[in-house]
Amino acid sequence: MAKSGKVVLVGAGPGDLDLLTLKGKEYLKQADCIVYDRLLNKRMLELAKADCEKIFVGKANHHHTVPQDGINEILYQKALEKKLVVRLKGGDSYVFGRGGEEALYLKERDIAVEVVPGISSSIAALAAAGIPITHRGLAKGFQVITAHSKKDALADIDYSTLLDDSVTLVFLMGLSHVGEIARGLIGAGRDSKTPAAVISNGTTVRQKKVVGNLSNIQTLVEEAKLESPAIIVVGKVVTLSDELAFFENRPLFGKKYFLPKILGFNYSLSRGVYEESLNELELKLEEKGADVFAPATGKIVPSEIDLSFLEGTTINDLLVFTSGNGVRSFFWNLYEGAGLDFRAIGNVRFAVVGKKTAEVLKYFGIKADLIPDRQSGAALAQLINENVQKDANIFWLCGKEQAADFERNLSSEFKLEKIISYENKPINLELTEEQKSWIVGCDGVILTSGSNAEVVKNSIKVYPDKIFSIGPTCTGVINKAGVENVLEVSKNSYEGLMELIIS
Known part of the structure; x- marks a missing residue:
């Protein structure tokens, strides 16, 4: 049993x-x-x-x-x-x-x-490099071979069994032995001009490949300085590599970006509080092929808040969220802190700064009543000024250091209560000399908040050619460091940043 x-x-x-x-x-x-x-x-x-x-x-x-x-x-x-x-x-x-x-x-x-x-890399890495492991008329089968034995020595391979040129050969864990493998195949009778390729870090943003034949593949690998993990492929299907390549054709493939980020507060009804370092912009960049260095410079920590303000609210009153972190912190306090659920919210309405914050709110079962066309605190304030009765109570759930453009632009006729629901706790960014060199040589620094711009200003002295900024706050901070080559988005959103970076 x-x-x-x-x-x-x-x-x-x-x-x-x-x-x-x-x-x-x-x-x-x-x-x-x-x-x-x-x-x-x-x-x-x-x-x-x-x-x-x-x-x-x-x-x-x-x-x-x-x-x-x-x-x-x-x-x-x-x-x-x-x-x-x-x-x-x-x-x-x-x-x-x-x-x-x-x-x-x-x-x-x-x-x-x-x-x-x-999914085995013996198939996936080849596909990402534009090499089908079988192809009618070129390869009727394939053989996957380990090139690794104990103590990093080359495995005992019987090359005399690998002479069928209608079978694709795939060698795993053999990068340091690529020359020995090529010579072994040639010595057993394979044509020295048999197509061969090596793919390093297949299916990742660091993917690199070299394409040649058995006679020159070792030289090509050494010149390209390929790193493990890598896969060696031998056979006619290698000739399709350029024609079927797609992975390397993405718009940002081969580009490198420095993206300091703040770790958001992650809370869901099904998982509770959980860790997740990958943010949306980082994911978008990698989907387009970019290599992203994204160290954390801060972490969002929720604050315990008194929810008694919900008592006595009416349909005229408004809960305002200017970030997804504020939404998650509010519901974390509601469900986990107070042990309540959405019924405790009453008839109050909801206003959010943009579509992304609205999506977070919708996850918790509530559709936002007010969403500005342009994502900014000022635009949200203007929308409220035009559509909400002036005797309404406005409860703004925000961060400790939230930008004040919402408060500045909101009509003073409203009764505004600012509720600090989270804070950004700094994480000390200690860069090695190698990392600083990487940043200087990268294709751009991407700034998504004023606090991150401050970190960049204080951490590096030499900047790459391009600085991408999500808005005037970031731009102003980095300008104080004497940096003028800042590219600022026309619409302050991740989509706007992606359009600017790819253009």
């Missing part, structure tokens, strides 16, 4: 967060413990519950932090302690991932095991 613990082997896929399977994502959200390797997107760990235990067992600096026997025992012991343990591996657990060994070890000890397949 199986013990209460359960281990799920989840394949994390090739590196792109969006290529994690839906089932794998659900198990990560439910996990009580995650045991993970190095070659995966660390953002996957942010899907976990706040109290989920995370154990790193990957390889660092060419040494295993935990040997395989130790990993097996960790999984077993955690399964005895926990309700659900996820073993998270790059690619697919059963494609050179030693998942079978772990599953057998656990089954022998009466631990329930489930496997969630992952």
Whole structure:
């Protein structure tokens, strides 16, 4: 009879967060413990519950932090302690991932095991590089081979079995041995002009590839300074690489941007409070192919607020939110702090600064009554001035250092109560010399708040050619540092920034 613990082997896929399977994502959200390797997107760990235990067992600096026997025992012991343990591996657990060994070890000890397949880099990285692993008339099959053995030596490969030129050959974990592999194939009888390619960091924003043949592929790899993880592919399908390439054709592919960010307050009715470092703009940039360095310079922390102001409110009164953080903080106080629900809100109406804040409000089951066409505090104030009775009570839930353009432009005839529902707590930004050099050489610094502009002004002395600003507050701060080459959006939104950056 199986013990209460359960281990799920989840394949994390090739590196792109969006290529994690839906089932794998659900198990990560439910996990009580995650045991993970190095070659995966660390953002996957942010899907976990706040109290989920995370154990790193990957390889660092060419040494295993935990040997395989130790990993097996960790999984077993955690399964005895926990309700659900996820073993998270790059690619697919059963494609050179030693998942079978772990599953057998656990089954022998009466631990329930489930496997969630992952997208193997042996297929996905090739596709991202424009190389189909099979193609009618070029390749009728494929063979995936590990080039790695113990102590980083080249695996014992019988090249005489790899001479069929109608079969695509894919070598995993073999970057440092690419020359030996090419010479081994040629020595066994393969034509030296057989097409070959190497893809580094496939499906990620750092993807690089070189395309050549068996005679020159080592030289091309060395000249391009490709890094692990990388995949070697040999066969006629490599000739389709340029024609079928799409990944490198995205508008910002190869571009690098510095985006200091503030970690928002994340709260949902289903997950409670959770961590998530990826913000919307960062995601948009990466979707267009950009490599983004986005260190946190602050973190939104909710404040405990007295909700007694809701008592006696009427249909004329208004709750105002000028950010999604304010919305989440309010409902966190309502549901978690006071133990109430939306019925406690009464008949009061809602006004928000823009569509994004309206979407957050809608998640909690409420449709905003007032949304300005232009996202700004001033525009929201003007909309309220024109559409709300002057004897109304206005309850503005905002940050401790929220920009005051809303308050300045709101009619003094209203009874305004400013309620601090969250604050931005600074995170000290300590840049290494390498990071400072990266920033100077990048394609642009992106500023999305006055506080982030202050951090940039105080952290770096030499700026790249382009500074992108979401509005006049950011521009004014950075101008004080003597920087004049600032590109400011015409509409202060993430969409406006993306249009400006791509143009």
